[in-house]
Amino acid sequence: MNNVIVYCELDEGKIADVSFELLTKGRSLANQLNCQLEALLLGNNLKGFEKEIFPYGVDTLYLADDNRLSPYSTLPHTSVMVNLFKEEKPQIALMGATTIGRDLGPRVSSALKSGLTADCTELEIGDHEDKKLNKVYKSLLYQIRPAFGGNIIATIINPDCRPQMATVREGVMKKEITDANYKGKIVNLDVSKYVDETAFIVKVIERHIEQSKIDIKNSPVVVSGGFGVGSAANFKLLFNLAALLGGEVGASRAAVDAGYVEHERQIGQTGVTVRPKLYIACGISGQIQHLAGMLESSIIISINSDPNAPINKIANYVIVGKVENVIPKMIRYYKENTK
Amino acid sequence: MKSFRIVVLAKQVPDTRNVGKDAMKADGTVNRAILPAIFNPEDLHALEQALCIKDRFPDSTITLLTMGPVRAAEILREGFYRGADDGILLTDRAFAGSDTLATSYALSCAIRKIKNFDIIVCGRQAIDGDTAQVGPQVAEKLGIPQITYAEEIVSLTENKIQIKRRLERGVEIVESSFPVLITVNNSAPHCRPRNAKRLMKYKHASTLSKRQESEEDYLSTGNHAHLNIKEWGVVDIECDHAQLGLGGSPTKVKKVDNIVFQSKESRRLDDFDDDINVLMKELITSHIIG
Ligand SMILES: Cc1cc2nc3c(=O)[nH]c(=O)nc-3n(C[C@H](O)[C@H](O)[C@H](O)COP(=O)(O)OP(=O)(O)OC[C@H]3O[C@@H](n4cnc5c(N)ncnc54)[C@H](O)[C@@H]3O)c2cc1C
Numbered sequence A: 001m002n003n004v005i006v007y008c009e010l011d012e013g014k015i016a017d018v019s020f021e022l023l024t025k026g027r028s029l030a031n032q033l034n035c036q037l038e039a040l041l042l043g044n045n046l047k048g049f050e051k052e053i054f055p056y057g058v059d060t061l062y063l064a065d066d067n068r069l070s071p072y073s074t075l076p077h078t079s080v081m082v083n084l085f086k087e088e089k090p091q092i093a094l095m096g097a098t099t100i101g102r103d104l105g106p107r108v109s110s111a112l113k114s115g116l117t118a119d120c121t122e123l124e125i126g127d128h129e130d131k132k133l134n135k136v137y138k139s140l141l142y143q144i145r146p147a148f149g150g151n152i153i154a155t156i157i158n159p160d161c162r163p164q165m166a167t168v169r170e171g172v173m174k175k176e177i178t179d180a181n182y183k184g185k186i187v188n189l190d191v192s193k194y195v196d197e198t199a200f201i202v203k204v205i206e207r208h209i210e211q212s213k214i215d216i217k218n219s220p221v222v223v224s225g226g227f228g229v230g231s232a233a234n235f236k237l238l239f240n241l242a243a244l245l246g247g248e249v250g251a252s253r254a255a256v257d258a259g260y261v262e263h264e265r266q267i268g269q270t271g272v273t274v275r276p277k278l279y280i281a282c283g284i285s286g287q288i289q290h291l292a293g294m295l296e297s298s299i300i301i302s303i304n305s306d307p308n309a310p311i312n313k314i315a316n317y318v319i320v321g322k323v324e325n326v327i328p329k330m331i332r333y334y335k336e337n338t339k
Numbered sequence B: 001m002k003s004f005r006i007v008v009l010a011k012q013v014p015d016t017r018n019v020g021k022d023a024m025k026a027d028g029t030v031n032r033a034i035l036p037a038i039f040n041p042e043d044l045h046a047l048e049q050a051l052c053i054k055d056r057f058p059d060s061t062i063t064l065l066t067m068g069p070v071r072a073a074e075i076l077r078e079g080f081y082r083g084a085d086d087g088i089l090l091t092d093r094a095f096a097g098s099d100t101l102a103t104s105y106a107l108s109c110a111i112r113k114i115k116n117f118d119i120i121v122c123g124r125q126a127i128d129g130d131t132a133q134v135g136p137q138v139a140e141k142l143g144i145p146q147i148t149y150a151e152e153i154v155s156l157t158e159n160k161i162q163i164k165r166r167l168e169r170g171v172e173i174v175e176s177s178f179p180v181l182i183t184v185n186n187s188a189p190h191c192r193p194r195n196a197k198r199l200m201k202y203k204h205a206s207t208l209s210k211r212q213e214s215e216e217d218y219l220s221t222g223n224h225a226h227l228n229i230k231e232w233g234v235v236d237i238e239c240d241h242a243q244l245g246l247g248g249s250p251t252k253v254k255k256v257d258n259i260v261f262q263s264k265e266s267r268r269l270d271d272f273d274d275d276i277n278v279l280m281k282e283l284i285t286s287h288i289i290g
């Protein structure tokens, strides 16, 4: 009762990273609220997943194991979640702001008449004083998200309705296990009690999922290019540097829109969030929406011909110059001075 | 031949895509007044999908429904120019301050009043909030299935629709019967342009209150029924007032912050060989690279 619950998402048979990030966050919220952390996993053949989930400090894992629950489809998953929430009355429910989370979250919130905040980048616990009602709410979930195209940051609260629901962007929160030997309990749900036959009305006819070869998120070094790189051909320089440093190539939206590189490489508010050891921003001006995806990099180098580019404010090293001049010099020095 | 009753949900939004410096006030709030109000881009993609259905089943009708201030009638006219048959403006003070849940409640009540709908099409998300919630929330309130992130209608028969939807790393084709709600992704085709004849025909279309306001003799347009944009308020839809507007919105904005980035102490280098060599050496010796 009144716990924190995380919807764990299956992505082609694996639990999505964002779910682990949410479990990590969920554990710390549960500690602050002095309640339990619960997880919900729906799909087919779920045996074994508990070994991955419990170490995040999960006290109860609800499993809905039924071959009709995989692949994901809106109505059956909604139905399990809504009925479980009616019984368990969680105070907070979290899910990834993925294609699945953003399809499912609003449906569940609408059924339960509870609020939902999309695409949060931060979650905190705090109080709220309603001056008009002269009422103080204790320990609410602050749901913090960029708004208005990323130009402002809004803190949203949900004073009266439960659960307080939020979807969270992948990559913005850390993933950290609590204890490899953490012991929780499994509750197997009787799916037929939670889902009505009529929920299977939408049928998946075909699916084509490409295995992503690009893994910018987990790369220790990201060499990222913007519109200032100038062309797809010039991006080769970035690929060479990245290969040499054991990193990946990222990009700004302007570079993606210009067709220099594929969309999967986009970093920022509407792309991937990264936190590498080293981020090299080449010809990127540093608009808020881009910074949102890379601000937590340990070391940031900016290569920009404009000494006043906004990105320079947050860079540890600013190289004022042209990408096409600077990168070959970096490559040359590196080749000559490492084995 | 079958005719579908299609409802397209569209919203008028401030154009947040080109927010310049002057659009942010000194106190960090957005100066909405300076941003142009536009037809939410993905809702135009949605209208195009509705028009595609009408291309295949020409007796179908497209009703554009928008909730917003009186000014939002502008996008209904835009919809007429591009092929919508009917436009409804849902407007009332009681709707002010709605979050997505209260918005979807009001819209679902209006759709109930439209009755006998087969397909509801909306955009995936509106660029003022980027929440992508209203579509699925409306579907739930109406108790009908949803297909989100739609990119293309793969097949359409009298009782089934197949839709290709865009996933994070792939596509999926799903099939549903009617009624169904579809949210259209920005990867779907753009909307066809305005039609010159329709532009002439509908450019004076307006709501009753607008005509009264401009002291036009609105009765004289009575025989031009097509020029009437229907205007519905709370009294015109059957609804529970407690679920509307600010009061019906579970989420509240606690605060809004301007984004300020902590400037880091940074080292400035030139693109001379020496500068770059020093930097690279530092990175290698501190094991950041190499
Ligand atoms: C809702 C919304 C979401 C968004 N999401 C994202 C997102 O996820 N990610 C993202 O990146 N953007 C996003 N944007 C867009 C963002 O606002 C910027 O438009 C974009 O990041 C700019 O990309 P850029 O810095 O590459 O291009 P520009 O702003 O054009 O900057 C190019 C830079 O290159 C420099 N330059 C030019 N030539 C050279 C050269 N030869 N050598 C070195 N430097 C050179 C210039 O001085 C300039 O600083 C979003 C916008 C909105 C409204």
Ligand SMILES: Nc1ncnc2c1ncn2[C@@H]1O[C@H](COP(=O)(O)O)[C@@H](O)[C@H]1O
Pocket: B009, B010, B011, B040, B042, B043, B046, B065, B066, B067, B068, B100, B103, B107, B121, B122, B123, B124, B125, B126, B127, B129, B130, B131, B132, B133, B134, B135
């Ligand atoms: N006030 C509104 N009137 C009509 N349709 C709306 C309104 N708000 C949202 N919608 C529809 O719901 C979609 C998602 O909006 P949102 O949840 O705000 O991102 C939009 O693309 C519209 O199709």
